[in-house]
Amino acid sequence: MAAADELAFHEFEEASDLLAETPDAATTSGSNQLTPQGHVAVAVDSGGSYGAEEEVEESDRTALLQEEKQQPGFWTFGYYQSFFDVDTSQVLDRIRGSLLPRPGHNFVRHHLRNGPDLYGPFWICATLAFVLAITGNLTLVLAQRRDPSIHYSPQFHKVTVAGVTIYCYVWLVPLALWAFLRWRKGVRERMGPYTFLETVCVYGYSLFVFIPTVILWLIPVPWLQWLFGGLALALSAASLVFTLWPVVREDTRLVAAVLLSTVVLLHALLAVGCKFYFFQPLPLAHPAPPTQAASLSPDLPPPPTARAHTT
Amino acid sequence: MAKAAESSGDPGTASPRPLFAGLSDISISQDIPVEGEITIPMRSHIREFDSSTLNESVQNTIMRDLKAVGKKFMHVLYPRKSNTLLRDWDLWGPLILCVTLALMLQRSSIDSEKDGGPQFAEVFVIVWFGAVTITLNSKLLGGNISFFQSLCVLGYCILPLTVAMLVCRLVLLAEPGPINFMVRFFVVIVMFAWSIVASTAFLADSQPPNRKALAIYPVFLFYFVISWMILTFTPQ
Numbered sequence: 298m299a300a301a302d303e304l305a306f307h308e309f310e311e312a313s314d315l316l317a318e319t320p321d322a323a324t325t326s327g328s329n330q331l332t333p334q335g336h337v338a339v340a341v342d343s344g345g346s347y348g349a350e351e352e353v354e355e356s357d358r359t360a361l362l363q364e365e366k367q368q369p370g371f372w373t374f375g376y377y378q379s380f381f382d383v384d385t386s387q388v389l390d391r392i393r394g395s396l397l398p399r400p401g402h403n404f405v406r407h408h409l410r411n412g413p414d415l416y417g418p419f420w421i422c423a424t425l426a427f428v429l430a431i432t433g434n435l436t437l438v439l440a441q442r443r444d445p446s447i448h449y450s451p452q453f454h455k456v457t458v459a460g461v462t463i464y465c466y467v468w469l470v471p472l473a474l475w476a477f478l479r480w481r482k483g484v485r486e487r488m489g490p491y492t493f494l495e496t497v498c499v500y501g502y503s504l505f506v507f508i509p510t511v512i513l514w515l516i517p518v519p520w521l522q523w524l525f526g527g528l529a530l531a532l533s534a535a536s537l538v539f540t541l542w543p544v545v546r547e548d549t550r551l552v553a554a555v556l557l558s559t560v561v562l563l564h565a566l567l568a569v570g571c572k573f574y575f576f577q578p579l580p581l582a583h584p585a586p587p588t589q590a591a592s593l594s595p596d597l598p599p600p601p602t603a604r605a606h607t608t
Numbered sequence: 609m610a611k612a613a614e615s616s617g618d619p620g621t622a623s624p625r626p627l628f629a630g631l632s633d634i635s636i637s638q639d640i641p642v643e644g645e646i647t648i649p650m651r652s653h654i655r656e657f658d659s660s661t662l663n664e665s666v667q668n669t670i671m672r673d674l675k676a677v678g679k680k681f682m683h684v685l686y687p688r689k690s691n692t693l694l695r696d697w698d699l700w701g702p703l704i705l706c707v708t709l710a711l712m713l714q715r716s717s718i719d720s721e722k723d724g725g726p727q728f729a730e731v732f733v734i735v736w737f738g739a740v741t742i743t744l745n746s747k748l749l750g751g752n753i754s755f756f757q758s759l760c761v762l763g764y765c766i767l768p769l770t771v772a773m774l775v776c777r778l779v780l781l782a783e784p785g786p787i788n789f790m791v792r793f794f795v796v797i798v799m800f801a802w803s804i805v806a807s808t809a810f811l812a813d814s815q816p817p818n819r820k821a822l823a824i825y826p827v828f829l830f831y832f833v834i835s836w837m838i839l840t841f842t843p844q
Contacts, residue, residue, distance in 0.1 A: 374747075381748040384818040416749070420826060427833055434840060453726045453837075 380415040380494065388417055395502035398536035404502070405495050405540055413494040418501020422467050425504055426460040428511050433575035435515060455575065466567055467504065471496035474560070481548055491544065503536045507568070514576055522572070530568045534561045677701045684767045687806040694757045694810065702763020705770050706735045709834075712773050713841055726837055734837075738830045739763060746815065746823045753814035762827070765807040769831065772799035773838050780843055792839060800835040804828060 369376040394408040405413075433455055441447045475493045491499075510529035514522050537560055545553045661669065677700050710731035726734070743758040751758075776792045807827050815823045 378748050378750070381745075381750075383822070385821040386818070388822060416745070416822060420745075420829075423826075424829060427829065431836055438840075453730060 380413070382412065383414040383416055391417055391502055392505050395505055395536050396532065398532065398539050400539055403540055403543055404499055404536060405491055409495055409498055413492070413498040415494070418467055418497055421501050421505050421508070422463045425508055425511070426463050427456065428508055429459045429571060429575050430456040432511050432515055436576055439515070439517065459575070463504070467497060467500050470563055471500050477556070478544060481552065499537065499540050503533045506532045514572070522576070526568055526572055530565055534564050537564065673700060677704070680764055681767055684764045684806050687809040694753070694761065697757045697760035699756070699760060699763065702760065702766070705763060705766045706732060709735070709766065709770050709773055712777060713837055731837065734833065735766065738833070742826045742830055745826050746811070749815065749819050749823055751815045751823060753811065758811065761807055761810045762830070765803045766834065768799040768802040768806070769834050769838060772796050776838060776841065796835050796839045800831055803831045
């Protein structure tokens with residue numbers, strides 16, 4: 298229908314296609330007309346950057362959206378509703394974008410251009426926490442079937458541990474990263490850093506690849522587990538690095554290298570920590586060793602304490 | 609109507625007339641009475657109902673509430689698209705179900721503190737905070753269901769899983785073995801699917817159409833976690 302076509306946002310499509318074709322455009326002054334589209338949707342903490350924009354065709358739109366978006370205060374329900382303003386297709390598209398990182402595709406610019414959302418990070422973290430606890434439990438069940446001396450218990454406290462760890466990671470690390478990037482903003486004037494919510498979004502969606510990995514960790518072959526873990530970590534860290542690279546590349550080499558390696562290191566720590574805590578190598582199950590020792594060695598010499606008594 | 613036919617000109621054209629073009633031709637004649645009574649029958653019925661419940665016996669009060677809870681249980685067991693659950697919500701049913709489930713899932717005190725199944729408080733917290741989170745999620749996504757209506761539906765739809773827990777406890781009295789596990793697994797899966805179908809039948813209509821999957825997925829996760837707790841329950 299002709300009326301529906303007229304209402305489509307043609308300008309948005311053109312701008313993002315332009316950016317997708319020429320990834321270097323992110324660092325030139327031509328990108329200034331694109332940054333307000335990412336920032337306008339969340340007008341909360343980037344109010345200072347509006348004064349710098351001078352394109353005529355953008356200033357009208359930013360002024361209008363500025364009026365609209367600054368109205369709900371953070372104590373109203375409408376404020377939080379703006380963070381859940383996504384459709385199913387958008388969420389699926391963002392997940393797909395985080396699963397397949399490409400060097401030219403900046404996750405924030407290309408997928409989040411409509412505005413960051415909190416639905417994805419929150420529910421991906423919740424799913425990951427529960428899946429971690431459940432598959433950790435399942436591993437213990439499967440191991441017990443092969444080796445009945447291992448003591449099985451539904452370790453329910455692990456759900457709490459998993460939840461707290463993952464949510465802290467997805468909130469505190471982006472907070473630190475965002476604070477650091479804003480501090481360094483004074484060094485580079487041309488490209489504004491991401492807002493806090495966009496950083497949280499990037500981290501949240503990058504954790505999605507761990508959900509199928511954790512399920513695949515049920516297969517009790519160690520080298521396969523490390524292979525899957527490495528693959529997931531590579532995809533996830535690549536997604537983060539490709540997103541952060543345009544922001545960080547104008548800074549000094551040292552700062553860029555240190556920042557990116559810290560990000561990757563923290564991510565690797567999370568992955569390895571989860572692997573070891575939830576999928577412990579099974580001889581470490583504590584009640585097992587005494588029963589195993591007693592059943593395996595009835596005819597060994599008496600333990601040293603008995604011998605000490607006799608001497 | 610004649611005026612409208614004249615103004616459209618050629619009757620064979622397919623060009624749409626502008627909307628509301630005929631409104632200017634309408635006039636309200638003087639002799640149509642515009643008056644009447646506006647009463648809301650439900651409201652007055654409830655008001656007279658309330659004033660007489662003070663004098664009734666305690667048994668009547670309790671039986672009335674129990675019958676309402678029982679009627680809603682029937683609606684959950686045979687889910688059809690009706691909005692009885694939504695219209696007269698109450699939280700007695702969810703409370704009864706949650707307490708029953710938590711009592712049955714409670715581990716014995718012989719287990720060590722850290723390594724056991726969920727405690728009563730943990731089950732309670734998971735059920736109620738899970739339901740509150742899902743309700744907030746659906747409201748933030750733009751659903752037009754009220755907070756307590758959603759809690760009511762989610763709580764009542766735990767009924768199939770509570771029945772599964774009862775069945776599992778009975779089955780666990782028999783000797784352990786793979787058949788035992790398969791029976792429990794089958795029962796829990798069927799009841800899980802029943803819970804999801806029941807809650808979707810009540811909740812799906814209140815969401816905007818392009819966000820239905822986003823609102824239903826947390827419900828799926830919630831009942832999945834509860835099913836997992838039921839399936840891994842081992843008595844000591």
